[in-house]
Amino acid sequence: QKEVEQDPGPLSVPEGAIVSLNCTYSNSAFQYFMWYRQYSRKGPELLMYTYSSGNKEDGRFTAQVDKSSKYISLFIRDSQPSDSATYLCAMTDQAGTALIFGKGTTLSVSS
Amino acid sequence: DTEVTQTPKHLVMGMTNKKSLKCEQHMGHRAMYWYKQKAKKPPELMFVYSYEKLSINESVPSRFSPECPNSSLLNLHLHALQPEDSALYLCASSQGRDGEKLFFGSGTQLSVL
Numbered sequence: 001q002k003e004v005e006q007d008p009g010p011l012s013v014p015e016g017a018i019v020s021l022n023c024t025y026s027n028s029a030f031q032y033f034m035w036y037r038q039y040s041r042k043g044p045e046l047l048m049y050t051y052s053s054g055n056k057e058d059g060r061f062t063a064q065v066d067k068s069s070k071y072i073s074l075f076i077r078d079s080q081p082s083d084s085a086t087y088l089c090a091m092t093d094q095a096g097t098a099l100i101f102g103k104g105t106t107l108s109v110s111s
Numbered sequence: 112d113t114e115v116t117q118t119p120k121h122l123v124m125g126m127t128n129k130k131s132l133k134c135e136q137h138m139g140h141r142a143m144y145w146y147k148q149k150a151k152k153p154p155e156l157m158f159v160y161s162y163e164k165l166s167i168n169e170s171v172p173s174r175f176s177p178e179c180p181n182s183s184l185l186n187l188h189l190h191a192l193q194p195e196d197s198a199l200y201l202c203a204s205s206q207g208r209d210g211e212k213l214f215f216g217s218g219t220q221l222s223v224l
Contacts, residue, residue, distance in 0.1 A: 008151075032211040042155065043115075043201050043215035053212075083114035088153055092211060098167065099213060 003027055006089055008101030015111045019076040023089035023102045026070065030091040030100075033065050035074045036105070038086045047087075048074060079109045114115075114138075117202050125224050126192060131143035132219045134185040134202030143185040144213065146201040147178060154201055160185060192223045
């Protein structure tokens, strides 16, 4: 079993839809959870950052962490064509220096 | 300013060439990273510099040689690369040793002929 599992998609939705992206993980030591957005041939951009369990909201984006289930989610409300990108989850434990990435989910939002 | 600047953006090199990738950040971050990313794959960690000292080398072949001249600069020297080394090379930085929030540059798209 890999440390971080993420469905690569692709996921296609119409403009205005609510998008749900998620990752599962196996290492209970993970404390820091991130979502990165990556456009084609560009570097990943930090979108959301969460420490431990709970929810975090930033505009149209909501990140949720459920440590008891080892499950994290990213919700995008009112999706826009500009949200079309690959979304990578990433996580690390308290003492580590290396982020463990999921494979990334490719999202396409059509107008 | 949350910018990590990488140059060049694109690089084509032959297998006998020597080239260098450059990375710069002015956020006062003390940890800097090199990642390699193949198409449709997540980034793979290559090297970590923490406080200007190499702290992690993920068994990267010696044809890749990192250098950290100061806390703002990171180089990756390339020599005798193979076509399979063609990839997007990403530089990143974070505040300290425990690299939670990584800020990535736009990357250098490298093609080895």
